[in-house]
Amino acid sequence: MRAYLGLGTNLGDRAATLAAAIDDLVATPGITLARASSVYETAPQDLADQPTFLNAVVAVDTDLDPSALLTVCMAVEARFGRERTVRWGPRTLDVDVLLYGDRTIDTPDLQVPHPRMHERAFVLVPLHEIAPETEIPGRGRVADLLPTVADQPVRKA
Ligand code: GSY
Secondary structure: OEEEEEEEEOOOOHHHHHHHHHHHHHOOOOEEEEEEOOOEEEOOOOOOOOOOEEEEEEEEEEOOOHHHHHHHHHHHHHHOOOOOOOOOOOOOOEEEEEEEOOOOEEOOOOEEOOOOHHHOHHHHHHHHHHOOOOEEOOOEEHHHHHHHHOOOOEEEO
16 A cells, blocks of 8 residues: 655754654565655744754555554654654654545544645645645645645745
């Protein structure tokens, strides 16, 4: 199954964390890297008064089921000492399951597509770089959604 994962960090050595987290993810049995986006420097979305983020999106091929994939993402976050003391606030590393094939999943632990991905430039811009034709179930094609987030500051790092 092709899945898309979103990574973000705004604490510590952000570039090193992103690179190591991607290495860690794709070293996991059952996950292979299909494509990785560039790294983008992005303005904080929900809580303005915090450092800027580095974000990236990776496409992976996996034979893990969605819940096992989420467990891997959470383990990678934990390995990088995820700190998050304030809701929407700074964090060492976030790894989100954005898409899992064309599946819609709504469980207490996992919502796919990620419920806010369609309105976030820090997700849509890197996703558009690697998979512009991708359909976000219930929301539309990435390429069609991109103009709706054009006001959110995002640039290649
Ligand atoms: O998983 C979302 C964490 N997050 C981010 C992020 O990754 N990037 C930007 N630019 N803003 C954010 N706000 C939150 S919460």
